[in-house]
Amino acid sequence: MEAPKENWPRREFPAEGEEAKTGPREAGSPPFQQCKQCCRLDRQEDSKKKSMSNPPDFSDPVYKEISLTNGYINRMSRDQLRAKLEEFKLDTRGVKDVLKKRLKNYYKKEKLMQKQPMNADNYYDYICVIDFEATCEEGNQLEVTHEIIEFPIVLLNTRTLEIEDTFQKYVRPEINPQLSDFCINLTGISQDLVDxxxxxxxxxxxxxxxxxxxxxxxxxxxxxxxDGSWDMSKFLNIQCRVSRLKYPSFAKKWINIRKSYGNFYKVPRNQTKLSTMLQKLGMDYDGRPHSGLDDSKNIARIAVRMLQDGCELRVNEKLYDGVLLTVSSSTPIEGAPVPQMPRFR
Structure with a gap:
């Protein structure tokens, strides 16, 4: 739910150092003719097999090549960036900083994939995008108990980068069964739907x-x-207490895409609202804002673009004993457990 999330206390993004996710290799010449001198790999190094668990050896010549090419990309104009992206059949939409990041990660993937193909089995098969809608009052007074009124899930296949299926159900609130006019106008959810x-x-x-x-x-x-921390750490947490349920184990860790977006594209927190992320990536909102399902679909579109741009989206937040914590980017990728209905308190 977009509106109350903006009141979440300001926090700085932790450094995440996300690695590029591999994709299909384009046939043809090296990305930049100007960098031919610095685009030759040591073929002996290509034959070495290193475990994915080992940290990268930044003394390897390939990282110098990547650094030199990054410098060249930084000097390119927006038109040059778009022309180069079009040459490699990559998306040309977005602001200049996004285009730079996209091109840098494409080249980085190319060089690192030549050196050592990454194992796709190490990544999640699916991402479940969830964006709850909850009861609310104008101004979001602190004393209001937010109850979930829409439960959407968008199932994103990370191999095909397609939305494979969706789930959506409305929820009847218990404490405040009568929706406010503000809530109805904001979410588009009528009193009849929740009744x-x-x-x-x-x-x-x-x-x-x-x-x-x-x-x-x-x-x-x-x-x-x-889209932010509130869905799990606040809305689901509060709702489980209202419904006298234990907090579900499968929802204790998640990817906060705002944090991932900010770290990956190197932008401040005030540029990580859903509408702003879409705009910076050159996309328009599709659907009705503050519809839980439509919000989830648009968040999934951002996730797809970030994966295409080389971001390895990974869990970066968790709830431990009711406290919101940051998950280090060095933590190994581990999928969520089989979903189970939690016990009643």
Whole structure:
């Protein structure tokens, strides 16, 4: 839910040092003719097999080549950047800094893939994008108890980079069953929709069953992705207390895409709102703002673009004993557990 998230206390982004995610190699000549002298790999080094768990050896000549090419990219105009991206059949939309990052990561992937192909099995098979809508009042007074009224999930396949399926159910609030006019106008969720909906425990059970049917946590690895910290650390946390449920184990860790976006594109926090991220990436919002499902789909579009640009989206936040914590980027990638319905308190 977009509006109350903006009141989350300001925090600086931790350094994450995300590595580039590999993609298909383009046939043809090296990316930059001007850098032919610095684009030759030591073929003996190509034959070496190093474990993915070992830290990169930055003394390797390939990193000097990447650094030199990054300097060349920094001197390019926006038109030159777009022309080069078009040459490699890459997306040419976005502001200049985004185009630079896209081109740098393409070249980095090319050089590192020549040296050692990365193992796609080390990454999540699916990302579940979740953006709850909750009861709210104008001004978001601190005393208001936010209850979830829309539970959406967008299932993003990280191999095909396509939205494979969606889940959506409305929820009938218990404490404040009457929605405010502000909430109705903001979310587009009518009083009739929530009056006819199930209460949260039943909806959560439906979501768990749906995720299990998709093989998440058993046949396929997955993680949850949200637009900020509030969906899990506040809305779901509060709702579980209201519904007298234990907090679900599968939702204890997630990717905060705002934090990932800020670290990857090197932008301040005030440029990581959903609408701003879309704009900076050259995309328009598709659907109705503050619809949980439409928000989730648009967040998934941002995730796709970031993966295409070379960002390895990974868990960066978790909830531990009700406290929001940052997860280090050096933590090994590990999928969420099989979804289970939590016990009642």
């Amino acid at each position: 006819k909906a199930d209460e949260f425990p039943r909806v959560l059970q439906c979501a768990v069953d749906w995720m299990k049917q998709k093989g998440l946590g058993s046949k396929y690895s997955y993680c949850i992705l949200t």
